Amino acid sequence: MRLEVVNTGTELLLGKVVNTHAAYFGQELFKLGLRVQRQTTIPDGEEIRTVLAEAFPRCDVILITGGLGPTSDDITREVVAEMLGRPLHLDEAVLATIREMFRVRKLRQNLLNDRQAMVPEGAVVLENPHGTAPGLYLPADPEQGSPHLFLLPGPPRELKPMFADLVFPRLTSLLGEAANVPSWRNFRIYGVGESSLATTLEPLLADLPELEIGYCARLGEVDLRLIGAPRSIEEASVVVRREFPKDIVVESETSIEEVIVTLLSQRGETVATAESCTGGLIASTITDVSGSSAVFHRGYVTYANEAKTALLGVPVEMLAVHGAVSDEVVRAMAEGCLERSGADHALAVSGIAGPTGGSPEKPVGTVHVAVASRGMETFSKRYLYPVDRISFKQRVTRLVLDLLRRRLQGIGIE
Amino acid sequence: MRLEVVNTGTELLLGKVVNTHAAYFGQELFKLGLRVQRQTTIPDGEEIRTVLAEAFPRCDVILITGGLGPTSDDITREVVAEMLGRPLHLDEAVLATIREMFRVRKLRQNLLNDRQAMVPEGAVVLENPHGTAPGLYLPADPEQGSPHLFLLPGPPRELKPMFADLVFPRLTSLLGEAANVPSWRNFRIYGVGESSLATTLEPLLADLPELEIGYCARLGEVDLRLIGAPRSIEEASVVVRREFPKDIVVESETSIEEVIVTLLSQRGETVATAESCTGGLIASTITDVSGSSAVFHRGYVTYANEAKTALLGVPVEMLAVHGAVSDEVVRAMAEGCLERSGADHALAVSGIAGPTGGSPEKPVGTVHVAVASRGMETFSKRYLYPVDRISFKQRVTRLVLDLLRRRLQGIGIE
Numbered sequence: 001m002r003l004e005v006v007n008t009g010t011e012l013l014l015g016k017v018v019n020t021h022a023a024y025f026g027q028e029l030f031k032l033g034l035r036v037q038r039q040t041t042i043p044d045g046e047e048i049r050t051v052l053a054e055a056f057p058r059c060d061v062i063l064i065t066g067g068l069g070p071t072s073d074d075i076t077r078e079v080v081a082e083m084l085g086r087p088l089h090l091d092e093a094v095l096a097t098i099r100e101m102f103r104v105r106k107l108r109q110n111l112l113n114d115r116q117a118m119v120p121e122g123a124v125v126l127e128n129p130h131g132t133a134p135g136l137y138l139p140a141d142p143e144q145g146s147p148h149l150f151l152l153p154g155p156p157r158e159l160k161p162m163f164a165d166l167v168f169p170r171l172t173s174l175l176g177e178a179a180n181v182p183s184w185r186n187f188r189i190y191g192v193g194e195s196s197l198a199t200t201l202e203p204l205l206a207d208l209p210e211l212e213i214g215y216c217a218r219l220g221e222v223d224l225r226l227i228g229a230p231r232s233i234e235e236a237s238v239v240v241r242r243e244f245p246k247d248i249v250v251e252s253e254t255s256i257e258e259v260i261v262t263l264l265s266q267r268g269e270t271v272a273t274a275e276s277c278t279g280g281l282i283a284s285t286i287t288d289v290s291g292s293s294a295v296f297h298r299g300y301v302t303y304a305n306e307a308k309t310a311l312l313g314v315p316v317e318m319l320a321v322h323g324a325v326s327d328e329v330v331r332a333m334a335e336g337c338l339e340r341s342g343a344d345h346a347l348a349v350s351g352i353a354g355p356t357g358g359s360p361e362k363p364v365g366t367v368h369v370a371v372a373s374r375g376m377e378t379f380s381k382r383y384l385y386p387v388d389r390i391s392f393k394q395r396v397t398r399l400v401l402d403l404l405r406r407r408l409q410g411i412g413i414e
Numbered sequence: 415m416r417l418e419v420v421n422t423g424t425e426l427l428l429g430k431v432v433n434t435h436a437a438y439f440g441q442e443l444f445k446l447g448l449r450v451q452r453q454t455t456i457p458d459g460e461e462i463r464t465v466l467a468e469a470f471p472r473c474d475v476i477l478i479t480g481g482l483g484p485t486s487d488d489i490t491r492e493v494v495a496e497m498l499g500r501p502l503h504l505d506e507a508v509l510a511t512i513r514e515m516f517r518v519r520k521l522r523q524n525l526l527n528d529r530q531a532m533v534p535e536g537a538v539v540l541e542n543p544h545g546t547a548p549g550l551y552l553p554a555d556p557e558q559g560s561p562h563l564f565l566l567p568g569p570p571r572e573l574k575p576m577f578a579d580l581v582f583p584r585l586t587s588l589l590g591e592a593a594n595v596p597s598w599r600n601f602r603i604y605g606v607g608e609s610s611l612a613t614t615l616e617p618l619l620a621d622l623p624e625l626e627i628g629y630c631a632r633l634g635e636v637d638l639r640l641i642g643a644p645r646s647i648e649e650a651s652v653v654v655r656r657e658f659p660k661d662i663v664v665e666s667e668t669s670i671e672e673v674i675v676t677l678l679s680q681r682g683e684t685v686a687t688a689e690s691c692t693g694g695l696i697a698s699t700i701t702d703v704s705g706s707s708a709v710f711h712r713g714y715v716t717y718a719n720e721a722k723t724a725l726l727g728v729p730v731e732m733l734a735v736h737g738a739v740s741d742e743v744v745r746a747m748a749e750g751c752l753e754r755s756g757a758d759h760a761l762a763v764s765g766i767a768g769p770t771g772g773s774p775e776k777p778v779g780t781v782h783v784a785v786a787s788r789g790m791e792t793f794s795k796r797y798l799y800p801v802d803r804i805s806f807k808q809r810v811t812r813l814v815l816d817l818l819r820r821r822l823q824g825i826g827i828e
Contacts (some may be wrong), residue, residue, distance in 0.1 A: 008656070012453075014440045014441070014449070016440075016630045017442035018434075018436075018437045022429070023432045023433070026427050028429075029427070031430055037456075038455065038456055038465070040454050067632070156526070194483070195485070195527055198486075202486070211553040214424055219571075225429070273694075280697030281694065281712055283698075283715040284693045284698050287694065287717060287767075290767075290770065292717075296719060297717055297718035298717060298721035299715030300712075300713075301687070301697040303701060303707055303712060304707065304711035307712035312723075391544075393698070
């Protein structure tokens with residue numbers, strides 16, 4: 001079953017609003033084994049006619065969002081009715097619902113909104129409890145050469161409930177026997193790049209039938225997705241686990257910070273942070289997780305040298321001799337943090353986020369990180385991530401969270 | 415000039431990643447008076463061939479993202495070379511750059527990455543300082559019926575600098591005389607909602623000719639954009655400034671954190687942070703600004719009560735009597751932070767980010783904030799933002815940065 005999505009909305013193309021519909025549909029349809037084959041965004045107005053005429057012959061289903069509103073550039077309803085040769089009629093039930101909604105919300109009804117009660121012949125009205133414009137479902141019409149059409153409202157808070165309650169079940173029954181919910185497994189991997197993964201795995205997995213391998217890399221994190229025949233996924237998973245036993249954070253899409261919070265919770269342990277170049281992002285990332293208060297009690301953002309001394313006890317002479325971006329200082333930060341916070345683990349980072357402040361010996365992107373834990377030797381190492389300032393902060397944050405993950409899982413981090 | 419955008423990436427259609435490129439291009443091209451006429455997302459793989467074949471005849475320019483990576487599903491480069499009948503050759507300069515990047519980052523070079531050094535005949539290489547895959551520009555070729563093609567990397571941190579530095583200037587010169595750069599002005603507004611702005615401003619601006627008013631609201635921040643005739647924009651700006659004198663953060667798209675860092679730098683003053691529910695996000699946001707080290711020296715993340723006492727001197731009894739989420743505690747946090755940090759200003763927040771931890775008196779979304787400054791009375795207030803945990807943290811961060819902005823600009827924050 002070939003399915004496409006058409007989003008109408010000048011605001012999407014002007015960049016006023018990020019199009020989140022496409023990702024939402026992708027996630028929901030995947031549950032049915034359906035994939036969006038193409039997603040097209042067009043401005044409000046006449047372009048909908050061209051795009052639908054092109055898409056009709058190649059599609060079984062088209063989901064169309066937007067263009068159902070009350071203003072003059074909202075013409076999806078009218079264009080579809082015309083293309084299918086189905087006259088519009090005023091639906092009294094829809095009109096009554098719209099008027100009631102205006103009454104309840106104490107808004108002034110106006111004639112523009114009445115237009116939203118016009119329904120093409122043979123269309124099924126999809127109720128919209130969150131807005132005035134109902135959705136419309138037009139079953140496939142072989143005579144007109146049209147596929148199944150779902151006309152849906154643009155605002156996400158109207159679209160999502162309508163899709164879940166009224167569109168998803170219809171797609172399920174349209175699929176009937178054809179429903180083929182795919183098997184898949186996601187490996188979230190840290191410490192290995194996308195191309196190294198591919199170089200190692202692709203020759204080993206090449207002979208497995210009906211197996212698709214996808215990669216998605218994001219600043220230190222790679223998702224490796226296996227999709228296809230369940231047996232091939234199982235066999236491939238064995239290979240992935242064998243080749244990258246230390247680098248698989250989780251076999252799902254759970255975030256590294258959730259993994260850390262879960263691991264610490266299970267052990268009844270806590271972590272504290274001592275941040276220079278990340279400026280609080282490590283602490284903020286940990287506390288993005290609901291329930292993190294059980295494992296994270298405090299963090300120090302020691303951006304200036306005197307704060308490293310005052311809050312973490314880093315000796316003034318050490319800062320003078322080695323500089324703030326050094327192994328010595330980051331170890332002293334981690335150990336001072338461990339001691340003063342009373343936590344079981346401490347993470348420390350000091351680096352040069354840029355764009356200024358680099359030198360030949362310590363270029364922009366240099367970072368020293370340390371992990372200190374009660375009763376264990378402190379780990380520290382220098383890394384280089386010559387990327388923009390914001391990416392650098394995220395990259396370093398993910399790095400140290402992964403170092404802690406390795407330590408908590410008893411994997412050597414040296 | 416008709417311009418379209420084609421985004422390739424299975425992860426976009428599976429909903430793993432939200433497509434932010436479309437909005438980015440929309441915003442940038444607007445500055446040239448260009449509008450994206452259509453944006454299409456397709457999976458990795460062969461579909462690029464069909465989509466380009468359809469788009470060539472109707473376009474003057476196509477921006478293509480993704481499919482330049484090292485793995486087997488990245489085929490944009492090869493498909494375009496084939497469609498234009500231009501053989502690929504190994505570009506030694508590109509290869510050397512890729513190898514140098516691997517050397518500097520101490521990564522293992524592999525043959526897959528070498529494929530990224532293949533360049534179609536007649537293509538202009540667009541350097542990519544943030545990744546291994548360079549972009550490519552193929553000028554329009556009337557013989558092949560192809561428009562100007564820009565092949566750009568998928569990751570936003572690679573794409574955006576390349577677009578700004580190498581694509582935007584080329585589009586400007588392609589436009590030449592045809593450039594019809596619209597006049598516009600952006601007001602970044604805090605403390606007033608989109609609908610209040612519209613209700614106040616639209617009747618006052620209704621009679622100005624050739625004026626388009628746009629709004630874009632994001633978690634506490636509203637961009638009000640005036641587009642159209644320069645004279646109408648000037649007249650409308652006078653009205654906006656008159657009606658919202660305290661709420662305009664800046665007449666541009668500068669972030670609130672940049673505004674804060676600039677204001678503090680000009681005064682030679684510093685700010686410190688004492689965060690509970692935001693967990694370090696305020697500090698991290700301030701330190702997103704290059705140059706923030708001059709005005710931000712330290713921050714305290716006091717997530718647990720005992721950290722509030724140990725690091726900020728909040729009395730144990732006060733926490734017991736009033737609870738951590740209270741006016742008393744947040745004032746004590748701000749004043750303790752001011753005193754212990756030696757900063758000129760201190761920001762403190764304590765609240766219930768949720769989803770758990772709420773009560774009838776202090777529901778999820780409750781937050782107390784305080785601003786303490788040397789020689790001034792401490793400001794504190796309770797707010798309610800019943801949104802999801804991550805949005806709550808961002809909303810509160812923007813709120814306190816705006817409160818500091820008002821204090822620094824001598825605007826009453828009471």
